[in-house]
Amino acid sequence: MNINWSALGSTFGVSVGISIAVVVAFCLGIAALSQREAAQADGSAARGTAALSGAVLCFALCAAAVGYGLYVIAG
Numbered sequence: 001m002n003i004n005w006s007a008l009g010s011t012f013g014v015s016v017g018i019s020i021a022v023v024v025a026f027c028l029g030i031a032a033l034s035q036r037e038a039a040q041a042d043g044s045a046a047r048g049t050a051a052l053s054g055a056v057l058c059f060a061l062c063a064a065a066v067g068y069g070l071y072v073i074a075g
Contacts, residue, residue: 022065029058 032055039048 018065022062025058025061025065029055029062032058 032051036048036051036055039045039051
C-alpha cells in the first residue's frame with residue numbers, strides 16, 4: 001500500500017481552509033442579522049437594509065459552498 005502524503009496533506013489543508021471560511025461567513029451573517037435588529041430598534045432603515053443584504057450574501061456563500069461540496073461528492 002502506497003500513500004501519497006502530499007495529496008493527503010493538500011486535501012487536508014484545503015478542507016480545513018474551506019471549513020473555516022464557511023464558519024466565518026456564517027458568523028458574519030449572524031452578526032449582520034444582529035446589526036439589522038439593532039438598526040430597526042434605532043429606526044435606521046438604510047442601515048438595516050444594508051445589514052440584511054450582507055447577511056443574505058453571507059448565507060448564500062454558505063449555501064453555495066455546501067451545494068458545491070454535495071456536487072463534488074455526487075459527481
